[in-house]
Amino acid sequence: xxxxxxxxxxxxxxxxxxxxxxxxxxxxxxxxxxxxxxxxxxxxxxxxxxxxxxxxxxxxxxxxxxxxxxxxxxxxxxxxxxxxxxxxxxxxxxxxxxxxxxxxxxxxxxxxxxx
Amino acid sequence: xxxxxxxxxxxxxxxxxxxxxxxxxxxxxxxxxxxxxxxxxxxxxxxxxxxxxxxxxxxxxxxxxxxxxxxxxxxxxxxxxxxxxxxxxxxxxxxxxxxxxxxxxxxxxxxxxxxxxxxxxxxxxxxxxxxxxxxxxxxxxxxxxxxxxxxxxxxxxxxxxxxxxxxxxxxxxxxxxxxxxxxxxxxx
Amino acid sequence: xxxxxxxxxxxxxxxxxxxxxxxxxxxxxxxxxxxxxxxxxxxxxxxxxxxxxxxxxxxxx
Numbered sequence: 001x002x003x004x005x006x007x008x009x010x011x012x013x014x015x016x017x018x019x020x021x022x023x024x025x026x027x028x029x030x031x032x033x034x035x036x037x038x039x040x041x042x043x044x045x046x047x048x049x050x051x052x053x054x055x056x057x058x059x060x061x062x063x064x065x066x067x068x069x070x071x072x073x074x075x076x077x078x079x080x081x082x083x084x085x086x087x088x089x090x091x092x093x094x095x096x097x098x099x100x101x102x103x104x105x106x107x108x109x110x111x112x113x114x115x
Numbered sequence: 116x117x118x119x120x121x122x123x124x125x126x127x128x129x130x131x132x133x134x135x136x137x138x139x140x141x142x143x144x145x146x147x148x149x150x151x152x153x154x155x156x157x158x159x160x161x162x163x164x165x166x167x168x169x170x171x172x173x174x175x176x177x178x179x180x181x182x183x184x185x186x187x188x189x190x191x192x193x194x195x196x197x198x199x200x201x202x203x204x205x206x207x208x209x210x211x212x213x214x215x216x217x218x219x220x221x222x223x224x225x226x227x228x229x230x231x232x233x234x235x236x237x238x239x240x241x242x243x244x245x246x247x248x249x250x251x252x253x254x255x256x257x258x259x260x261x262x263x264x265x266x267x268x269x270x271x272x273x274x275x276x277x278x279x280x281x282x283x284x285x286x287x288x289x290x291x292x293x294x295x296x297x298x299x300x301x302x303x
Numbered sequence: 304x305x306x307x308x309x310x311x312x313x314x315x316x317x318x319x320x321x322x323x324x325x326x327x328x329x330x331x332x333x334x335x336x337x338x339x340x341x342x343x344x345x346x347x348x349x350x351x352x353x354x355x356x357x358x359x360x361x362x363x364x
Binding site: 119122155158159162175176177178179181183189192193200203212214216250252257259287289292295296298299 | 315316317319320321322323324325326327328329330331
Binding site: 004005007008010011013016017 | 216271
């Protein structure tokens with residue numbers, strides 16, 4: 001990786017800019033543990049939460065389309081199967097990382113509480 | 116499965132270790148969908164690839180992790196947006212993205228009185244760029260600037276000048292980056 | 304530059320890179336795979352849902 005820093009602070013202190021997960025740090029609740037020991041679990045928690053959000057959005061959107069009659073029978077079946085598989089996978093992963101459904105219930109600010 | 120990395124304005128092949136699929140005058144930059152852990156090294160390898168391409172043609176990065184069944188599926192996915200993508204490529208041609216972040220030096224971020232300074236810094240830098248975009252972040256300022264290649268040095272000089280003018284702020288400028296922040300809609 | 308300085312520069316550059324990878328780039332209706340620690344978490348089809356996700360994103364000022 002070539003040097004990407006073109007200009008930096010006069011005192012050379014880059015620490016204020018080295019915070020990890022910057023894009024989502026505002027959205028994280030205090031329940032995400034900042035302890036480096038549990039960073040992996042925190043990261044898994046965050047990713048699973050985002051996935052859960054996507055899954056709920058997908059379900060809502062799919063239901064709207066199913067109700068609107070805009071999908072073929074085959075498409076409806078495929079959607080149903082996808083959600084079931086996702087649900088199952090989510091459960092497996094929660095178990096793998098030792099997280100409960102409550103642990104995924106993060107406050108994401110404007111995105112609101114998920115569950 | 117393939118991963119779609121970027122869209123370019125040139126469908127001709129490249130020496131870079133990646134495949135370019137011609138699609139309606141555009142080029143789709145694809146590679147076999149990678150397996151394994153997405154660590155920092157993998158991200159930098161991907162980034163280096165896009166930067167190498169950017170030196171030879173206009174490039175629009177595609178969202179990380181965008182996978183499709185095959186090249187045909189990729190061409191089908193972008194077909195309805197061809198005109199919009201061509202326009203976006205036009206807007207970024209010959210320019211690079213520079214990142215600037217500003218934090219309050221020696222004080223917690225968001226300290227009173229600095230918001231206006233951050234605004235002023237942003238305005239000064241935006242004047243040196245084709246377009247600019249502010250992002251969400253913990254800093255007083257987190258922004259991207261679309262700068263003509265030939266103006267990059269002048270932009271960096273401006274950042275250094277602003278740093279000297281505002282010793283209470285810490286400024287960080289990184290780049291050049293492919294135009295991640297300027298792929299959608301009219302340039303701001 | 305000291306090695307500590309080089310590491311710090313790499314760290315802040317990575318922050319800027321990840322910020323761009325997470326929030327930028329063209330959004331194509333395709334499948335997104337999210338992985339953590341070598342586990343493919345999910346293979347999500349966004350074909351029907353790009354607009355829903357876009358609406359849920361924080362607005363950029």
